[in-house]
Amino acid sequence: MKKTASIIHPYGVLGLLFLLTACLLLFTVDISVTDEAGVREYLPENLGNNWEGFDVLFCQDPGCGRNWLTRDVPLNEDGVRVCPTNWQGETCGGELLAMSLGEKTVLPRDTVMMKKQYINRENPENTVFTSVVLSGKDRTSIHRPEVCLDAQGNEIEKSVVIEVPLENGKTIKVQVLLINKKYSEKYTRYTYYAYFFIGKDRTTHLHFERLLWMSLDRVFRNVAHRWAYIAVSGERSPFEGDTEYQDEIRDVIGKLYPEISLLEGQ
Ligand SMILES: [Zn+2]
Structure with a gap:
Protein backbone atom coordinates (compact mmCIF):
# COMPACT_ATOMS: atom_id res chain seq x y z
CA MET A 1 0.00 0.00 0.00
CA LYS A 2 2.70 2.42 1.03
CA LYS A 3 4.67 1.76 -2.15
CA THR A 4 1.64 2.49 -4.36
CA ALA A 5 0.98 5.68 -2.49
CA SER A 6 4.54 6.87 -2.93
CA ILE A 7 4.36 6.23 -6.68
CA ILE A 8 1.10 8.09 -7.15
CA HIS A 9 1.85 10.89 -4.78
CA PRO A 10 4.43 12.87 -6.82
CA TYR A 11 2.14 12.85 -9.84
CA GLY A 12 -0.73 14.06 -7.71
CA VAL A 13 1.38 16.93 -6.47
CA LEU A 14 2.54 17.76 -9.98
CA GLY A 15 -1.05 17.76 -11.20
CA LEU A 16 -2.09 20.04 -8.40
CA LEU A 17 0.82 22.39 -9.02
CA PHE A 18 -0.01 22.46 -12.71
CA LEU A 19 -3.62 23.33 -11.99
CA LEU A 20 -2.59 26.03 -9.54
CA THR A 21 -0.14 27.48 -12.03
CA ALA A 22 -2.76 27.43 -14.73
CA CYS A 23 -5.18 29.23 -12.40
CA LEU A 24 -2.60 31.84 -11.46
CA LEU A 25 -1.71 32.41 -15.09
CA LEU A 26 -5.37 32.77 -15.90
CA PHE A 27 -5.54 35.82 -13.72
CA THR A 28 -2.09 37.33 -14.17
CA VAL A 29 -0.73 36.82 -17.67
CA ASP A 30 -1.48 39.58 -20.11
CA ILE A 31 -2.83 37.45 -22.88
CA VAL A 56 -38.48 36.37 -27.79
CA LEU A 57 -38.42 39.66 -25.90
CA PHE A 58 -38.19 40.25 -22.15
CA CYS A 59 -39.72 43.11 -20.18
CA GLN A 60 -37.09 45.16 -18.31
CA ASP A 61 -39.50 46.48 -15.68
CA PRO A 62 -38.45 44.73 -12.43
CA GLY A 63 -42.09 44.60 -11.29
CA CYS A 64 -43.20 42.82 -14.45
CA GLY A 65 -40.61 40.46 -15.95
CA ARG A 66 -42.98 39.14 -18.60
CA ASN A 67 -41.71 37.72 -21.90
CA TRP A 68 -43.31 37.92 -25.35
CA LEU A 69 -42.89 36.60 -28.85
CA THR A 70 -41.87 39.56 -31.02
CA ARG A 71 -44.67 38.82 -33.50
CA ASP A 72 -47.28 39.30 -30.74
CA VAL A 73 -46.10 42.84 -29.88
CA PRO A 74 -46.73 45.40 -32.63
CA LEU A 75 -44.49 48.45 -33.04
CA ASN A 76 -45.88 51.55 -31.28
CA GLU A 77 -46.12 55.04 -32.87
CA ASP A 78 -42.42 55.64 -32.04
CA GLY A 79 -41.48 52.50 -33.94
CA VAL A 80 -40.45 50.51 -30.86
CA ARG A 81 -41.90 47.54 -29.03
CA VAL A 82 -42.85 47.97 -25.40
CA CYS A 83 -44.39 45.47 -22.98
CA PRO A 84 -48.20 45.67 -23.37
CA THR A 85 -49.35 44.24 -20.03
CA ASN A 86 -47.88 42.55 -16.95
CA TRP A 87 -48.94 39.09 -15.67
CA GLN A 88 -51.86 40.69 -13.81
CA GLY A 89 -53.16 42.20 -17.05
CA GLU A 90 -52.31 45.79 -16.11
CA THR A 91 -50.74 48.14 -18.68
CA CYS A 92 -46.93 47.91 -18.42
CA GLY A 93 -45.03 49.86 -21.10
CA GLY A 94 -41.63 48.47 -19.98
CA GLU A 95 -38.67 48.32 -22.34
CA LEU A 96 -38.36 45.01 -24.22
CA LEU A 97 -34.94 43.43 -24.86
CA ALA A 98 -33.65 40.05 -26.01
CA MET A 99 -32.10 39.50 -22.57
CA SER A 100 -34.07 39.17 -19.35
CA LEU A 101 -33.45 41.80 -16.67
CA GLY A 102 -31.67 39.22 -14.49
CA GLU A 103 -29.34 38.22 -17.30
CA LYS A 104 -28.64 41.84 -18.20
CA THR A 105 -27.71 42.61 -14.60
CA VAL A 106 -25.43 39.59 -14.16
CA LEU A 107 -23.77 39.25 -17.57
CA PRO A 108 -20.95 41.48 -18.86
ZN1 LIG B 1 -43.79 44.44 -18.64
Missing part, protein backbone atom coordinates in the same frame (compact mmCIF):
# COMPACT_ATOMS: atom_id res chain seq x y z
CA SER A 32 -3.56 38.53 -26.39
CA VAL A 33 -7.33 38.33 -26.29
CA THR A 34 -8.74 37.32 -29.61
CA ASP A 35 -12.34 37.57 -30.58
CA GLU A 36 -12.65 34.34 -32.43
CA ALA A 37 -15.79 32.40 -31.79
CA GLY A 38 -16.83 28.97 -33.00
CA VAL A 39 -20.37 30.05 -33.86
CA ARG A 40 -22.17 32.50 -36.12
CA GLU A 41 -24.03 35.27 -34.33
CA TYR A 42 -27.48 34.22 -35.36
CA LEU A 43 -30.24 31.71 -34.86
CA PRO A 44 -31.94 30.40 -38.02
CA GLU A 45 -35.51 31.36 -38.92
CA ASN A 46 -36.41 27.71 -39.38
CA LEU A 47 -34.97 24.38 -38.37
CA GLY A 48 -35.58 22.03 -41.25
CA ASN A 49 -39.18 22.01 -42.47
CA ASN A 50 -40.79 21.25 -39.15
CA TRP A 51 -39.68 24.03 -36.75
CA GLU A 52 -40.51 27.71 -37.22
CA GLY A 53 -38.54 30.21 -35.11
CA PHE A 54 -39.84 33.28 -33.30
CA ASP A 55 -37.85 35.97 -31.50
CA ARG A 109 -22.18 44.11 -21.31
CA ASP A 110 -20.56 42.66 -24.41
CA THR A 111 -22.15 39.25 -23.92
CA VAL A 112 -24.10 38.31 -27.03
CA MET A 113 -27.37 36.55 -26.33
CA MET A 114 -29.61 35.01 -28.96
CA LYS A 115 -32.93 33.39 -28.19
CA LYS A 116 -35.67 31.88 -30.23
CA GLN A 117 -38.72 29.86 -29.56
CA TYR A 118 -39.30 27.20 -32.20
CA ILE A 119 -42.83 26.05 -32.79
CA ASN A 120 -43.52 22.71 -34.41
CA ARG A 121 -45.44 23.23 -37.66
CA GLU A 122 -47.41 19.98 -37.43
CA ASN A 123 -48.13 20.28 -33.74
CA PRO A 124 -48.04 23.97 -32.67
CA GLU A 125 -48.49 23.04 -28.99
CA ASN A 126 -45.05 21.54 -29.18
CA THR A 127 -42.45 24.27 -28.70
CA VAL A 128 -38.76 24.34 -27.83
CA PHE A 129 -36.80 27.23 -26.45
CA THR A 130 -33.28 27.80 -27.77
CA SER A 131 -30.60 30.15 -26.51
CA VAL A 132 -27.00 30.88 -27.45
CA VAL A 133 -24.83 32.87 -25.04
CA LEU A 134 -21.58 34.05 -26.58
CA SER A 135 -19.00 35.36 -24.12
CA GLY A 136 -17.54 38.80 -24.66
CA LYS A 137 -14.08 40.12 -23.69
CA ASP A 138 -14.72 39.26 -20.08
CA ARG A 139 -14.90 35.48 -20.16
CA THR A 140 -17.21 35.18 -17.14
CA SER A 141 -20.39 35.24 -19.26
CA ILE A 142 -20.89 31.50 -19.15
CA HIS A 143 -21.86 29.88 -15.86
CA ARG A 144 -22.63 26.33 -14.89
CA PRO A 145 -26.31 25.97 -15.84
CA GLU A 146 -27.11 23.74 -12.87
CA VAL A 147 -26.47 26.65 -10.52
CA CYS A 148 -28.88 28.97 -12.32
CA LEU A 149 -31.57 26.29 -12.61
CA ASP A 150 -31.37 25.52 -8.88
CA ALA A 151 -31.77 29.19 -8.10
CA GLN A 152 -35.01 29.30 -10.10
CA GLY A 153 -36.64 26.61 -7.95
CA ASN A 154 -36.16 23.72 -10.38
CA GLU A 155 -35.45 20.23 -9.17
CA ILE A 156 -32.90 18.38 -11.26
CA GLU A 157 -34.02 14.74 -11.24
CA LYS A 158 -31.30 13.30 -13.36
CA SER A 159 -28.51 14.19 -15.75
CA VAL A 160 -27.90 12.15 -18.90
CA VAL A 161 -25.59 12.46 -21.89
CA ILE A 162 -27.04 11.74 -25.31
CA GLU A 163 -25.42 11.54 -28.71
CA VAL A 164 -26.74 13.67 -31.54
CA PRO A 165 -25.95 12.46 -35.06
CA LEU A 166 -25.15 15.20 -37.57
CA GLU A 167 -25.80 15.30 -41.31
CA ASN A 168 -22.09 14.91 -42.05
CA GLY A 169 -21.96 11.56 -40.24
CA LYS A 170 -20.29 12.92 -37.10
CA THR A 171 -21.87 12.92 -33.66
CA ILE A 172 -21.77 15.41 -30.84
CA LYS A 173 -22.48 14.78 -27.18
CA VAL A 174 -25.05 16.84 -25.34
CA GLN A 175 -25.65 17.08 -21.60
CA VAL A 176 -29.33 16.78 -20.70
CA LEU A 177 -30.86 17.68 -17.35
CA LEU A 178 -34.27 16.25 -16.53
CA ILE A 179 -36.07 18.88 -14.53
CA ASN A 180 -39.31 19.32 -12.70
CA LYS A 181 -40.76 22.40 -11.09
CA LYS A 182 -43.68 22.23 -8.69
CA TYR A 183 -46.07 25.14 -9.21
CA SER A 184 -48.80 23.84 -6.90
CA GLU A 185 -49.96 20.65 -5.19
CA LYS A 186 -51.63 19.59 -8.43
CA TYR A 187 -49.32 21.02 -11.06
CA THR A 188 -45.74 19.99 -11.68
CA ARG A 189 -44.09 20.84 -14.97
CA TYR A 190 -41.65 18.32 -16.43
CA THR A 191 -39.02 19.68 -18.77
CA TYR A 192 -35.59 18.91 -20.14
CA TYR A 193 -32.65 21.24 -20.50
CA ALA A 194 -30.04 20.18 -23.04
CA TYR A 195 -26.75 22.04 -23.38
CA PHE A 196 -23.27 21.98 -24.85
CA PHE A 197 -20.45 24.38 -25.64
CA ILE A 198 -18.83 25.45 -28.89
CA GLY A 199 -15.41 27.09 -28.86
CA LYS A 200 -13.07 27.84 -31.70
CA ASP A 201 -12.47 24.44 -33.33
CA ARG A 202 -13.99 22.59 -30.37
CA THR A 203 -17.29 21.24 -29.09
CA THR A 204 -17.87 19.73 -25.66
CA HIS A 205 -20.78 18.92 -23.37
CA LEU A 206 -18.63 19.20 -20.24
CA HIS A 207 -18.31 22.49 -18.39
CA PHE A 208 -15.06 21.28 -16.84
CA GLU A 209 -13.59 20.41 -20.25
CA ARG A 210 -14.46 23.87 -21.53
CA LEU A 211 -12.66 25.46 -18.56
CA LEU A 212 -9.67 23.18 -19.11
CA TRP A 213 -9.44 24.10 -22.81
CA MET A 214 -9.65 27.77 -21.86
CA SER A 215 -6.76 27.40 -19.39
CA LEU A 216 -4.62 25.38 -21.81
CA ASP A 217 -5.25 27.89 -24.60
CA ARG A 218 -4.20 30.71 -22.33
CA VAL A 219 -1.11 29.02 -20.95
CA PHE A 220 0.25 27.32 -24.06
CA ARG A 221 -1.16 29.30 -26.98
CA ASN A 222 -1.57 32.72 -25.37
CA VAL A 223 -5.10 33.11 -26.69
CA ALA A 224 -8.55 33.37 -25.16
CA HIS A 225 -11.26 32.55 -27.61
CA ARG A 226 -14.93 33.29 -27.13
CA TRP A 227 -17.00 30.29 -26.10
CA ALA A 228 -20.66 29.84 -26.87
CA TYR A 229 -23.10 28.08 -24.60
CA ILE A 230 -25.99 26.52 -26.48
CA ALA A 231 -29.14 25.39 -24.68
CA VAL A 232 -32.36 23.80 -25.87
CA SER A 233 -35.29 23.16 -23.56
CA GLY A 234 -38.74 21.69 -23.92
CA GLU A 235 -41.43 19.61 -22.27
CA ARG A 236 -41.11 15.92 -21.47
CA SER A 237 -43.22 13.09 -20.13
CA PRO A 238 -42.88 12.45 -16.36
CA PHE A 239 -42.46 8.71 -16.98
CA GLU A 240 -38.90 7.54 -16.67
CA GLY A 241 -38.96 5.06 -19.56
CA ASP A 242 -40.44 7.56 -22.01
CA THR A 243 -37.50 8.91 -23.97
CA GLU A 244 -39.43 10.71 -26.71
CA TYR A 245 -37.81 13.96 -25.55
CA GLN A 246 -34.46 12.56 -26.71
CA ASP A 247 -35.76 12.28 -30.29
CA GLU A 248 -36.82 15.92 -30.09
CA ILE A 249 -33.36 16.97 -28.85
CA ARG A 250 -31.68 15.00 -31.65
CA ASP A 251 -33.99 16.54 -34.22
CA VAL A 252 -33.57 20.15 -33.01
CA ILE A 253 -29.83 20.11 -32.25
CA GLY A 254 -29.07 17.99 -35.31
CA LYS A 255 -30.58 20.79 -37.43
CA LEU A 256 -29.32 23.71 -35.33
CA TYR A 257 -25.68 22.67 -35.06
CA PRO A 258 -24.66 22.84 -38.75
CA GLU A 259 -26.45 26.21 -39.07
CA ILE A 260 -24.54 27.94 -36.28
CA SER A 261 -21.22 26.09 -36.04
CA LEU A 262 -18.15 27.45 -37.82
CA LEU A 263 -16.19 24.24 -37.41
CA GLU A 264 -14.56 22.99 -40.59
CA GLY A 265 -16.86 20.76 -42.57
CA GLN A 266 -19.83 21.14 -40.21
Whole structure:
Protein backbone atom coordinates (compact mmCIF):
# COMPACT_ATOMS: atom_id res chain seq x y z
CA MET A 1 0.00 0.00 0.00
CA LYS A 2 2.70 2.42 1.03
CA LYS A 3 4.67 1.76 -2.15
CA THR A 4 1.64 2.49 -4.36
CA ALA A 5 0.98 5.68 -2.49
CA SER A 6 4.54 6.87 -2.93
CA ILE A 7 4.36 6.23 -6.68
CA ILE A 8 1.10 8.09 -7.15
CA HIS A 9 1.85 10.89 -4.78
CA PRO A 10 4.43 12.87 -6.82
CA TYR A 11 2.14 12.85 -9.84
CA GLY A 12 -0.73 14.06 -7.71
CA VAL A 13 1.38 16.93 -6.47
CA LEU A 14 2.54 17.76 -9.98
CA GLY A 15 -1.05 17.76 -11.20
CA LEU A 16 -2.09 20.04 -8.40
CA LEU A 17 0.82 22.39 -9.02
CA PHE A 18 -0.01 22.46 -12.71
CA LEU A 19 -3.62 23.33 -11.99
CA LEU A 20 -2.59 26.03 -9.54
CA THR A 21 -0.14 27.48 -12.03
CA ALA A 22 -2.76 27.43 -14.73
CA CYS A 23 -5.18 29.23 -12.40
CA LEU A 24 -2.60 31.84 -11.46
CA LEU A 25 -1.71 32.41 -15.09
CA LEU A 26 -5.37 32.77 -15.90
CA PHE A 27 -5.54 35.82 -13.72
CA THR A 28 -2.09 37.33 -14.17
CA VAL A 29 -0.73 36.82 -17.67
CA ASP A 30 -1.48 39.58 -20.11
CA ILE A 31 -2.83 37.45 -22.88
CA SER A 32 -3.56 38.53 -26.39
CA VAL A 33 -7.33 38.33 -26.29
CA THR A 34 -8.74 37.32 -29.61
CA ASP A 35 -12.34 37.57 -30.58
CA GLU A 36 -12.65 34.34 -32.43
CA ALA A 37 -15.79 32.40 -31.79
CA GLY A 38 -16.83 28.97 -33.00
CA VAL A 39 -20.37 30.05 -33.86
CA ARG A 40 -22.17 32.50 -36.12
CA GLU A 41 -24.03 35.27 -34.33
CA TYR A 42 -27.48 34.22 -35.36
CA LEU A 43 -30.24 31.71 -34.86
CA PRO A 44 -31.94 30.40 -38.02
CA GLU A 45 -35.51 31.36 -38.92
CA ASN A 46 -36.41 27.71 -39.38
CA LEU A 47 -34.97 24.38 -38.37
CA GLY A 48 -35.58 22.03 -41.25
CA ASN A 49 -39.18 22.01 -42.47
CA ASN A 50 -40.79 21.25 -39.15
CA TRP A 51 -39.68 24.03 -36.75
CA GLU A 52 -40.51 27.71 -37.22
CA GLY A 53 -38.54 30.21 -35.11
CA PHE A 54 -39.84 33.28 -33.30
CA ASP A 55 -37.85 35.97 -31.50
CA VAL A 56 -38.48 36.37 -27.79
CA LEU A 57 -38.42 39.66 -25.90
CA PHE A 58 -38.19 40.25 -22.15
CA CYS A 59 -39.72 43.11 -20.18
CA GLN A 60 -37.09 45.16 -18.31
CA ASP A 61 -39.50 46.48 -15.68
CA PRO A 62 -38.45 44.73 -12.43
CA GLY A 63 -42.09 44.60 -11.29
CA CYS A 64 -43.20 42.82 -14.45
CA GLY A 65 -40.61 40.46 -15.95
CA ARG A 66 -42.98 39.14 -18.60
CA ASN A 67 -41.71 37.72 -21.90
CA TRP A 68 -43.31 37.92 -25.35
CA LEU A 69 -42.89 36.60 -28.85
CA THR A 70 -41.87 39.56 -31.02
CA ARG A 71 -44.67 38.82 -33.50
CA ASP A 72 -47.28 39.30 -30.74
CA VAL A 73 -46.10 42.84 -29.88
CA PRO A 74 -46.73 45.40 -32.63
CA LEU A 75 -44.49 48.45 -33.04
CA ASN A 76 -45.88 51.55 -31.28
CA GLU A 77 -46.12 55.04 -32.87
CA ASP A 78 -42.42 55.64 -32.04
CA GLY A 79 -41.48 52.50 -33.94
CA VAL A 80 -40.45 50.51 -30.86
CA ARG A 81 -41.90 47.54 -29.03
CA VAL A 82 -42.85 47.97 -25.40
CA CYS A 83 -44.39 45.47 -22.98
CA PRO A 84 -48.20 45.67 -23.37
CA THR A 85 -49.35 44.24 -20.03
CA ASN A 86 -47.88 42.55 -16.95
CA TRP A 87 -48.94 39.09 -15.67
CA GLN A 88 -51.86 40.69 -13.81
CA GLY A 89 -53.16 42.20 -17.05
CA GLU A 90 -52.31 45.79 -16.11
CA THR A 91 -50.74 48.14 -18.68
CA CYS A 92 -46.93 47.91 -18.42
CA GLY A 93 -45.03 49.86 -21.10
CA GLY A 94 -41.63 48.47 -19.98
CA GLU A 95 -38.67 48.32 -22.34
CA LEU A 96 -38.36 45.01 -24.22
CA LEU A 97 -34.94 43.43 -24.86
CA ALA A 98 -33.65 40.05 -26.01
CA MET A 99 -32.10 39.50 -22.57
CA SER A 100 -34.07 39.17 -19.35
CA LEU A 101 -33.45 41.80 -16.67
CA GLY A 102 -31.67 39.22 -14.49
CA GLU A 103 -29.34 38.22 -17.30
CA LYS A 104 -28.64 41.84 -18.20
CA THR A 105 -27.71 42.61 -14.60
CA VAL A 106 -25.43 39.59 -14.16
CA LEU A 107 -23.77 39.25 -17.57
CA PRO A 108 -20.95 41.48 -18.86
CA ARG A 109 -22.18 44.11 -21.31
CA ASP A 110 -20.56 42.66 -24.41
CA THR A 111 -22.15 39.25 -23.92
CA VAL A 112 -24.10 38.31 -27.03
CA MET A 113 -27.37 36.55 -26.33
CA MET A 114 -29.61 35.01 -28.96
CA LYS A 115 -32.93 33.39 -28.19
CA LYS A 116 -35.67 31.88 -30.23
CA GLN A 117 -38.72 29.86 -29.56
CA TYR A 118 -39.30 27.20 -32.20
CA ILE A 119 -42.83 26.05 -32.79
CA ASN A 120 -43.52 22.71 -34.41
CA ARG A 121 -45.44 23.23 -37.66
CA GLU A 122 -47.41 19.98 -37.43
CA ASN A 123 -48.13 20.28 -33.74
CA PRO A 124 -48.04 23.97 -32.67
CA GLU A 125 -48.49 23.04 -28.99
CA ASN A 126 -45.05 21.54 -29.18
CA THR A 127 -42.45 24.27 -28.70
CA VAL A 128 -38.76 24.34 -27.83
CA PHE A 129 -36.80 27.23 -26.45
CA THR A 130 -33.28 27.80 -27.77
CA SER A 131 -30.60 30.15 -26.51
CA VAL A 132 -27.00 30.88 -27.45
CA VAL A 133 -24.83 32.87 -25.04
CA LEU A 134 -21.58 34.05 -26.58
CA SER A 135 -19.00 35.36 -24.12
CA GLY A 136 -17.54 38.80 -24.66
CA LYS A 137 -14.08 40.12 -23.69
CA ASP A 138 -14.72 39.26 -20.08
CA ARG A 139 -14.90 35.48 -20.16
CA THR A 140 -17.21 35.18 -17.14
CA SER A 141 -20.39 35.24 -19.26
CA ILE A 142 -20.89 31.50 -19.15
CA HIS A 143 -21.86 29.88 -15.86
CA ARG A 144 -22.63 26.33 -14.89
CA PRO A 145 -26.31 25.97 -15.84
CA GLU A 146 -27.11 23.74 -12.87
CA VAL A 147 -26.47 26.65 -10.52
CA CYS A 148 -28.88 28.97 -12.32
CA LEU A 149 -31.57 26.29 -12.61
CA ASP A 150 -31.37 25.52 -8.88
CA ALA A 151 -31.77 29.19 -8.10
CA GLN A 152 -35.01 29.30 -10.10
CA GLY A 153 -36.64 26.61 -7.95
CA ASN A 154 -36.16 23.72 -10.38
CA GLU A 155 -35.45 20.23 -9.17
CA ILE A 156 -32.90 18.38 -11.26
CA GLU A 157 -34.02 14.74 -11.24
CA LYS A 158 -31.30 13.30 -13.36
CA SER A 159 -28.51 14.19 -15.75
CA VAL A 160 -27.90 12.15 -18.90
CA VAL A 161 -25.59 12.46 -21.89
CA ILE A 162 -27.04 11.74 -25.31
CA GLU A 163 -25.42 11.54 -28.71
CA VAL A 164 -26.74 13.67 -31.54
CA PRO A 165 -25.95 12.46 -35.06
CA LEU A 166 -25.15 15.20 -37.57
CA GLU A 167 -25.80 15.30 -41.31
CA ASN A 168 -22.09 14.91 -42.05
CA GLY A 169 -21.96 11.56 -40.24
CA LYS A 170 -20.29 12.92 -37.10
CA THR A 171 -21.87 12.92 -33.66
CA ILE A 172 -21.77 15.41 -30.84
CA LYS A 173 -22.48 14.78 -27.18
CA VAL A 174 -25.05 16.84 -25.34
CA GLN A 175 -25.65 17.08 -21.60
CA VAL A 176 -29.33 16.78 -20.70
CA LEU A 177 -30.86 17.68 -17.35
CA LEU A 178 -34.27 16.25 -16.53
CA ILE A 179 -36.07 18.88 -14.53
CA ASN A 180 -39.31 19.32 -12.70
CA LYS A 181 -40.76 22.40 -11.09
CA LYS A 182 -43.68 22.23 -8.69
CA TYR A 183 -46.07 25.14 -9.21
CA SER A 184 -48.80 23.84 -6.90
CA GLU A 185 -49.96 20.65 -5.19
CA LYS A 186 -51.63 19.59 -8.43
CA TYR A 187 -49.32 21.02 -11.06
CA THR A 188 -45.74 19.99 -11.68
CA ARG A 189 -44.09 20.84 -14.97
CA TYR A 190 -41.65 18.32 -16.43
CA THR A 191 -39.02 19.68 -18.77
CA TYR A 192 -35.59 18.91 -20.14
CA TYR A 193 -32.65 21.24 -20.50
CA ALA A 194 -30.04 20.18 -23.04
CA TYR A 195 -26.75 22.04 -23.38
CA PHE A 196 -23.27 21.98 -24.85
CA PHE A 197 -20.45 24.38 -25.64
CA ILE A 198 -18.83 25.45 -28.89
CA GLY A 199 -15.41 27.09 -28.86
CA LYS A 200 -13.07 27.84 -31.70
CA ASP A 201 -12.47 24.44 -33.33
CA ARG A 202 -13.99 22.59 -30.37
CA THR A 203 -17.29 21.24 -29.09
CA THR A 204 -17.87 19.73 -25.66
CA HIS A 205 -20.78 18.92 -23.37
CA LEU A 206 -18.63 19.20 -20.24
CA HIS A 207 -18.31 22.49 -18.39
CA PHE A 208 -15.06 21.28 -16.84
CA GLU A 209 -13.59 20.41 -20.25
CA ARG A 210 -14.46 23.87 -21.53
CA LEU A 211 -12.66 25.46 -18.56
CA LEU A 212 -9.67 23.18 -19.11
CA TRP A 213 -9.44 24.10 -22.81
CA MET A 214 -9.65 27.77 -21.86
CA SER A 215 -6.76 27.40 -19.39
CA LEU A 216 -4.62 25.38 -21.81
CA ASP A 217 -5.25 27.89 -24.60
CA ARG A 218 -4.20 30.71 -22.33
CA VAL A 219 -1.11 29.02 -20.95
CA PHE A 220 0.25 27.32 -24.06
CA ARG A 221 -1.16 29.30 -26.98
CA ASN A 222 -1.57 32.72 -25.37
CA VAL A 223 -5.10 33.11 -26.69
CA ALA A 224 -8.55 33.37 -25.16
CA HIS A 225 -11.26 32.55 -27.61
CA ARG A 226 -14.93 33.29 -27.13
CA TRP A 227 -17.00 30.29 -26.10
CA ALA A 228 -20.66 29.84 -26.87
CA TYR A 229 -23.10 28.08 -24.60
CA ILE A 230 -25.99 26.52 -26.48
CA ALA A 231 -29.14 25.39 -24.68
CA VAL A 232 -32.36 23.80 -25.87
CA SER A 233 -35.29 23.16 -23.56
CA GLY A 234 -38.74 21.69 -23.92
CA GLU A 235 -41.43 19.61 -22.27
CA ARG A 236 -41.11 15.92 -21.47
CA SER A 237 -43.22 13.09 -20.13
CA PRO A 238 -42.88 12.45 -16.36
CA PHE A 239 -42.46 8.71 -16.98
CA GLU A 240 -38.90 7.54 -16.67
CA GLY A 241 -38.96 5.06 -19.56
CA ASP A 242 -40.44 7.56 -22.01
CA THR A 243 -37.50 8.91 -23.97
CA GLU A 244 -39.43 10.71 -26.71
CA TYR A 245 -37.81 13.96 -25.55
CA GLN A 246 -34.46 12.56 -26.71
CA ASP A 247 -35.76 12.28 -30.29
CA GLU A 248 -36.82 15.92 -30.09
CA ILE A 249 -33.36 16.97 -28.85
CA ARG A 250 -31.68 15.00 -31.65
CA ASP A 251 -33.99 16.54 -34.22
CA VAL A 252 -33.57 20.15 -33.01
CA ILE A 253 -29.83 20.11 -32.25
CA GLY A 254 -29.07 17.99 -35.31
CA LYS A 255 -30.58 20.79 -37.43
CA LEU A 256 -29.32 23.71 -35.33
CA TYR A 257 -25.68 22.67 -35.06
CA PRO A 258 -24.66 22.84 -38.75
CA GLU A 259 -26.45 26.21 -39.07
CA ILE A 260 -24.54 27.94 -36.28
CA SER A 261 -21.22 26.09 -36.04
CA LEU A 262 -18.15 27.45 -37.82
CA LEU A 263 -16.19 24.24 -37.41
CA GLU A 264 -14.56 22.99 -40.59
CA GLY A 265 -16.86 20.76 -42.57
CA GLN A 266 -19.83 21.14 -40.21
ZN1 LIG B 1 -43.79 44.44 -18.64
